[in-house]
């Protein structure tokens with residue numbers, strides 16, 4: 001999408017953290033903003049910043065797990081601003097961080113409901129509207145770096161975020177030939193309130209004693225000395241009293257990367273180059289997993305839509321983010 005100015009952006013989970021950062025950055029780039037969130041109080045706290053900065057914004061309460069509620073929220077957004085051009089499927093939750101066999105069935109329903117079904121509801125509700133109005137549009141869904149560099153004890157979270165990455169790659173295929181772009185946003189650590197809000201928004205019918213247990217406090221505590229000197233064996237090693245916050249990206253700076261990704265038409269929007277080495281290691285391990293055999297040329301030709309997917313060709317090198 002060449003310009004964001006004058007477009008309308010519907011951002012879910014936008015009353016806090018990562019989503020609020022995206023909403024602010026899109027607003028500064030000239031978009032009308034719809035703060036779509038399940039928490040009215042948080043919406044009320046978020047909106048004044050937009051008024052103070054003369055950015056047209058409105059709030060709409062929606063639980064993204066409900067397709068019916070989603071359609072009503074989209075109607076309300078259109079009533080205020082007209083056509084929706086940018087959809088950010090950002091609302092997300094976490095489940096208790098335990099080895100996955102200890103997560104409950106209700107943990108699964110809760111996290112899959114918001115992190116997967118919520119994103120699908122956004123796509124199913126808004127894409128047909130974008131196709132109908134025909135104006136240049138773009139969809140960004142928030143996955144996580146954890147969808148690529150998995151985190152021990154967070155299988156449900158990593159699974160849903162990995163799912164969002166595959167979903168957006170497939171959506172990019174399905175949208176080829178339209179003027180709707182698709183990106184997956186996979187941030188590293190960004191200032192947000194996920195562990196607090198996840199408890200607040202968890203519906204009563206999906207709560208259970210196991211999920212009421214406090215989630216493991218991020219970030220992980222330093223391991224005891226002595227260490228082996230190998231970071232992969234030692235795990236996380238930090239000096240005592242280390243300021244973890246200093247490594248967490250402000251949400252608005254992260255949101256500016258989303259704006260740039262939309263403008264550039266990036267398939268992948270990442271925040272932290274520090275994860276590149278691990279992503280490379282994972283990709284190389286996967287390549288080593290293929291049998292060392294010559295491919296069948298007929299198979300390659302007939303299934304070229306699978307083995308040579310053009311969506312990857314459009315991703316050019318993202319330049320360094322300008323320092324402020």
Ligand SMILES: NC(=O)c1ccc[n+]([C@@H]2O[C@H](COP(=O)([O-])OP(=O)(O)OC[C@H]3O[C@@H](n4cnc5c(N)ncnc54)[C@H](O)[C@@H]3O)[C@@H](O)[C@H]2O)c1
Pocket residue numbers: 012013014015016017018019036037038039042062063064065090091092093114118142143144145146186187188189190191192193194195196197198201
């Ligand atoms: N903060 C990070 O470091 C980080 C890193 C990677 C990915 N993410 C992802 O970014 C997104 C936002 O996380 P955050 O850290 O900003 O958390 P946050 O708590 O600050 O924001 C999440 C927002 O989503 C809303 N929400 C939750 N369930 C909802 C529902 N059913 N319907 C509508 N709104 C709902 C909450 O009310 C909240 O305002 C999530 O998808 C998360 O997985 C965050």
